[in-house]
Amino acid sequence: MKTRVELYLFIDALGWNIVREHGFCRELLPYQAKVRTQFGYSSGAVPTILSGKTPREHGHFSCFYYSPETSPFRWMRLLPLALMPDALFNRHRIRHRLAKLIAKRNGYTGYFELYSLPYSHLPSFDYSEKNDIFAPGGLRKVPNLADVWQRQKRRSHISDWRLPSRENLRIGEELLRQGKTDSLFLYTAELDSFLHFHVSEPERVAEKLREYERAVMRLLEAASSSGRECALHVISDHGMTPLAGACDLGRLLAGRGLRFGEGHASVLDSTMARFWIFDPQLRSRLAAALADAPGHFLSEAEKQRFGIDFPDRQYGDEIFLLDPGIQIAPSDMGRRPLPGMHGFTPDDSDSDAAFLSNVEPAEYPAWIGDYFTLMTSGGTDGRRG
Ligand SMILES: [Zn+2]
Numbered sequence: 001m002k003t004r005v006e007l008y009l010f011i012d013a014l015g016w017n018i019v020r021e022h023g024f025c026r027e028l029l030p031y032q033a034k035v036r037t038q039f040g041y042s043s044g045a046v047p048t049i050l051s052g053k054t055p056r057e058h059g060h061f062s063c064f065y066y067s068p069e070t071s072p073f074r075w076m077r078l079l080p081l082a083l084m085p086d087a088l089f090n091r092h093r094i095r096h097r098l099a100k101l102i103a104k105r106n107g108y109t110g111y112f113e114l115y116s117l118p119y120s121h122l123p124s125f126d127y128s129e130k131n132d133i134f135a136p137g138g139l140r141k142v143p144n145l146a147d148v149w150q151r152q153k154r155r156s157h158i159s160d161w162r163l164p165s166r167e168n169l170r171i172g173e174e175l176l177r178q179g180k181t182d183s184l185f186l187y188t189a190e191l192d193s194f195l196h197f198h199v200s201e202p203e204r205v206a207e208k209l210r211e212y213e214r215a216v217m218r219l220l221e222a223a224s225s226s227g228r229e230c231a232l233h234v235i236s237d238h239g240m241t242p243l244a245g246a247c248d249l250g251r252l253l254a255g256r257g258l259r260f261g262e263g264h265a266s267v268l269d270s271t272m273a274r275f276w277i278f279d280p281q282l283r284s285r286l287a288a289a290l291a292d293a294p295g296h297f298l299s300e301a302e303k304q305r306f307g308i309d310f311p312d313r314q315y316g317d318e319i320f321l322l323d324p325g326i327q328i329a330p331s332d333m334g335r336r337p338l339p340g341m342h343g344f345t346p347d348d349s350d351s352d353a354a355f356l357s358n359v360e361p362a363e364y365p366a367w368i369g370d371y372f373t374l375m376t377s378g379g380t381d382g383r384r385g
Pocket residue numbers: 013192193196342
């Protein structure tokens with residue numbers, strides 16, 4: 001009996017607009033569809049892909065949330081900040097090493113970074129992705145792909161997200177050639193870093209996509225060399241929105257005398273500012289400070305629609321979302337805006353993710369959480385052949 005391999009190739013930031021503009025894998029993977037993204041960043045979207053649940057259900061949204069009691073950065077309160085020259089201590093490399101040290105000391109296995117959050121703010125925050133979300137039990141609140149594939153006793157492989165994309169593709173090819181694996185989830189994040197810088201350079205994007213097309217071809221060849229059929233599905237988490245402008249939100253807040261730690265706390269992500277408000281009188285000043293900024297406070301209805309209506313308001317009492325293309329700069333994620341960014345409203349077409357396949361699915365995924373159903377359903381189960 002000939003068994004069919006199910007291969008899910010995750011390409012971070014492969015947006016529907018780019019797929020369509022460049023005719024990506026039109027012949028190799030002719031069954032293609034636009035997929036609605038999960039509002040937020042990879043820290044919320046990847047857990048959604050791995051569990052089929054919304055952030056409200058799986059508990060992951062942005063990296064940082066207000067929780068001084070449980071903060072792994074509590075000890076930083078003792079830092080002699082005045083004696084720490086900004087130019088040295090805020091270098092990316094120093095912060096990256098420090099993050100590694102903290103992760104090691106606390107036994108964290110997840111994607112753990114300090115980004116550009118000021119040292120004076122860090123002791124107020126805890127971090128959502130302390131565990132490896134791809135590993136069995138990695139999502140704590142809900143089962144993830146590894147849990148389900150293990151339960152289904154599939155001969156499966158899920159990439160190590162720490163490895164370079166090229167390496168994950170190479171391992172995938174090797175496994176397909178050996179013919180002993182029935183379900184694969186290959187993780188590649190390189191396109192995301194590429195598009196953050198080159199989204200508006202069509203020729204370079206085309207060249208990069210050709211590399212991925214060749215990778216798809218190699219995977220299909222590897223599978224057929226073992227004499228098996230391969231259902232290859234490309235899945236992505238979100239698109240990439242070209243830079244349309246920057247907004248110095250920190251300055252707008254300071255202009256109204258709103259200082260971190262005085263009645264409120266905030267995290268300025270790249271495309272949204274999240275506020276925890278301890279002094280209700282602050283609300284009107286906050287609204288006034290951002291009245292002319294290009295964005296809006298998310299309504300409760302929007303939070304519900306986006307699946308981020310956390311009952312305990314873990315990720316903020318209020319979220320101010322910038323208009324598509326406008327980035328907060330400087331933000332707590334970086335000082336300068338990037339040529340491309342994601343994390344805008346899922347209603348904007350540049351945010352759309354993509355699904356591509358060489359077999360027609362019984363039902364096309366409409367939202368990135370639907371991949372989970374596809375990946376775990378018996379309908380395309382490789383073991384039955
Ligand atoms: Zn990204």
